[in-house]
Amino acid sequence: MTTPPELIDQIRGASRTMVRELGFMRATLAGTQYSPSAVHTLLEIEAHGALAAARLVQLLDLEKSSVSRMVAKLIKAGELEESAGVDGRVKRLQLTKQGKRTVAAIHVHSQQQVQLALKYLNPSQQQAVAQGLTVYAQSLHAHRTAADPTGSATIEICTGYRPGVVGRITEMHAAFYSRYSGFGQFFESRVASGLAEFVGRLDQPCNQIWLAIMNDRIVGSIAIDGQDMGDNQAHLRWFILDDGCRGSGVGRRLLAEAVAFSDRQGFDIIELSTFKGLDAARQLYESAGFVLSLEEQGSQWGSVVTEQQFTRRRANLR
Numbered sequence: 001m002t003t004p005p006e007l008i009d010q011i012r013g014a015s016r017t018m019v020r021e022l023g024f025m026r027a028t029l030a031g032t033q034y035s036p037s038a039v040h041t042l043l044e045i046e047a048h049g050a051l052a053a054a055r056l057v058q059l060l061d062l063e064k065s066s067v068s069r070m071v072a073k074l075i076k077a078g079e080l081e082e083s084a085g086v087d088g089r090v091k092r093l094q095l096t097k098q099g100k101r102t103v104a105a106i107h108v109h110s111q112q113q114v115q116l117a118l119k120y121l122n123p124s125q126q127q128a129v130a131q132g133l134t135v136y137a138q139s140l141h142a143h144r145t146a147a148d149p150t151g152s153a154t155i156e157i158c159t160g161y162r163p164g165v166v167g168r169i170t171e172m173h174a175a176f177y178s179r180y181s182g183f184g185q186f187f188e189s190r191v192a193s194g195l196a197e198f199v200g201r202l203d204q205p206c207n208q209i210w211l212a213i214m215n216d217r218i219v220g221s222i223a224i225d226g227q228d229m230g231d232n233q234a235h236l237r238w239f240i241l242d243d244g245c246r247g248s249g250v251g252r253r254l255l256a257e258a259v260a261f262s263d264r265q266g267f268d269i270i271e272l273s274t275f276k277g278l279d280a281a282r283q284l285y286e287s288a289g290f291v292l293s294l295e296e297q298g299s300q301w302g303s304v305v306t307e308q309q310f311t312r313r314r315a316n317l318r
Contacts, residue, residue, distance in 0.1 A: 031109040050094040222254040236272040276306035
C-alpha cells in the first residue's frame with residue numbers, strides 16, 4: 001500500500017513540531033540538567049527495576065560507547081549505582097535514592113506538559129492523539145526491529161453494546177465519508193438513526209455487532225443484521241475502521257467474525273452495500289467470498305455516488 005506523499009509530509013512536519021515543543025532540541029530535557037538520552041536512561045531503568053548496560057544499548061538504540069559514557073556520568077552524579085547480577089558476572093544498573101527523586105520530578109514535569117497541551121482538545125481528540133501516537137510509535141519500533149507491526153498494537157475484538165457505541169461508530173463514518181464522498185449531515189443522521197434502531201434489537205440471536213477496542217476506545221466496528229432483509233439473508237452493516245488502524249489486519253479480523261457468525265446462524269446469503277473506489281475494502285470482501293452483484297448511481301446518502309452491492313452465497317463456498 002502506497003502512502004500519499006502529502007500525508008508523509010504532514011506527519012514529518014508534526015514530528016518536527018513535537019520535537020521542538022517537547023524540548024528535545026535543547027541540551028537538557030524535562031526540567032533536569034541531563035541530556036535527552038540520559039533522561040530516557042533513568043526512565044528505562046525505573047521501568048525495569050534494574051538493567052544491564054547491554055540491554056540499555058538495545059532499548060535506547062545507541063552506540064555501546066555512548067551508553068557507557070552516559071552511565072558513568074550518571075553514576076558519578078549519584079543518580080545510578082551498580083550491583084552484581086544473579087550470576088555475579090553481569091553488573092546491573094539501578095536508581096539510587098537521589099535517582100528516584102530525579103525520576104519522580106521528571107514524571108511531574110512531563111505530566112504537566114501533556115496536561116497543558118490536552119486542555120486545548122476535546123475528549124474525542126484526546127483519545128485520537130493517544131491512539132495515533134501509540135500506533136505510530138509501535139510502527140516505528142517495528143521497522144527498527146524488523147518486527148511485525150500488526151502484532152504490536154493491542155486491539156481486542158468485543159461483541160455487543162457498550163456505552164457510546166452509536167456516537168463513536170457514527171463519528172467514524174461521518175469523518176471518513178465526508179472526506180471520501182463529501183457526505184454531510186444527511187448521511188451522518190441516517191447512520192446514527194439506523195444504528196440506534198439496530199442496537200435496540202441486539203437481544204435477538206440473529207443480530208450481533210463486533211467492536212475493535214484499543215486503549216478502551218472503539219477503533220472499528222462491523223455488524224450483522226439478520227432481520228431487515230428477510231429470506232434467510234444477513235445484512236452486513238457499519239463496517240468501519242478508525243484512520244490509525246487501517247492496514248493493521250483489524251478489518252480482516254472483524255470481517256471474519258461477522259462471516260463466521262452468519263454461517264453459524266445458517267444464513268444462505270450475506271449482502272453488503274458500499275461505494276465504488278474503496279479498493280482495499282473490496283479486496284477484503286472478495287477474499288471472504290463476496291462478489292460484486294450490483295453497481296449503479298445513487299443519491300440516497302445525500303450525494304451522487306456509484307453504489308455497489310456485494311453478495312456472499314454460502315452454497316457457492318461448499
